[in-house]
Amino acid sequence: MKALRNSYPDYFISKNKIELDKGIDVKEVFEKIKGKYKNQPLNTEDGLKIEFDKDWVHLRTSNTEPIIRIYAESQNETTADNIARKIMQDIKEFI
Numbered sequence: 001m002k003a004l005r006n007s008y009p010d011y012f013i014s015k016n017k018i019e020l021d022k023g024i025d026v027k028e029v030f031e032k033i034k035g036k037y038k039n040q041p042l043n044t045e046d047g048l049k050i051e052f053d054k055d056w057v058h059l060r061t062s063n064t065e066p067i068i069r070i071y072a073e074s075q076n077e078t079t080a081d082n083i084a085r086k087i088m089q090d091i092k093e094f095i
Contacts, residue, residue, distance in 0.1 A: 009075055010075060011073055011074065011075055012073065012074055012075070012076065012077040012080045013071055013072070013073050013080060014070075014071070014072045014073075014077075014080040014081045014083070014084040015069070015070075015071055016069070016070040016071075016072075016084045016088060017062075017067045017068065017069050017070065018067060018068045018070065018088055018091055018092070019066065019067050020066040020067060020068065020095075021066075021095075022066070024066075024095055026061050026068065028094075029068075029091060029094045029095060030044075030047075030048050030059065032094040033048060033050075033059070033087070033090060033091065033094065034048065036090060037050045040052060046060060047059050047060025047061065047069075048060070050087075052083070054074070054075060055072065055073060055074040055075075055079060055080070055083055056072070056073055057070065057071065057072040057073075057083050057084060057087050058070070058071045058072075059087065059091075068091060070084050070087055070088055070091075071084075072084035072087070
C-alpha cells in the first residue's frame with residue numbers, strides 16, 4: 001500500500017471561513033467573484049468552485065451558521081493558503 005500511495009502526488013487543503021453579518025447577499029457576492037474569475041473554469045453545482053492550473057478553491061455557505069466556508073487545494077501548502085487568503089480578501093472587498 002505504501003508504494004502505491006507514494007506513486008501519487010501530495011495535496012494540501014487550506015480550510016477557512018468568513019463570518020457574515022446579517023443582511024449580506026451571498027448570491028451577489030458569489031456573482032461578483034464569478035465575474036472576477038470569469039476566465040477560469042467555474043462550477044456552481046454546490047456553492048462556487050474556481051479551478052486554476054492544478055489548484056482550486058471552493059466556496060459554500062453553511063446551512064447552520066452565517067458563514068462562507070473556503071476550501072483551497074494545491075500540491076503546495078503555501079499555495080493553497082495563498083489562494084484561500086486571496087479569495088477571502090476578494091469576498092471582504094465585495095461585502
